Amino acid sequence: MGHVVKIGRYEIVDAELDVQNLDTVSIPCNTNPGLITQLDGWDKETSVPAWIDGKKVDLKLGHYDKEQDLWILKKPA
Numbered sequence: 001m002g003h004v005v006k007i008g009r010y011e012i013v014d015a016e017l018d019v020q021n022l023d024t025v026s027i028p029c030n031t032n033p034g035l036i037t038q039l040d041g042w043d044k045e046t047s048v049p050a051w052i053d054g055k056k057v058d059l060k061l062g063h064y065d066k067e068q069d070l071w072i073l074k075k076p077a
Helices: 033-040
Strands: 002-007 010-017 024-028 048-052 055-065 070-074
Touching: 002 024, 010 033, 024 033, 024 055
Parallel strands: none
Antiparallel strands: 002 010, 002 048, 010 024, 024 070, 048 055, 055 070
16 A cells, blocks of 8 residues: 655655655656655765654665665654
8 A cells, every 4th residue: 555755845655655664755756756866966975854654754865676676764763
């Protein structure tokens, strides 16, 4: 099931939450090229305000998944 993730002016309607780890968000690259360009410039220590299904959260860059062409973001512990 998709969730709406909003980062800045970008609304990602095809984001996925990992069912085993609800603190992990996957953002597909092919449908979100503008945001992906922004994520490429993020530092792993940068905390970015975001909203998941209308709830405010802070996310950090996890890693890029080459096989599935998506970015993995995490809520800081």
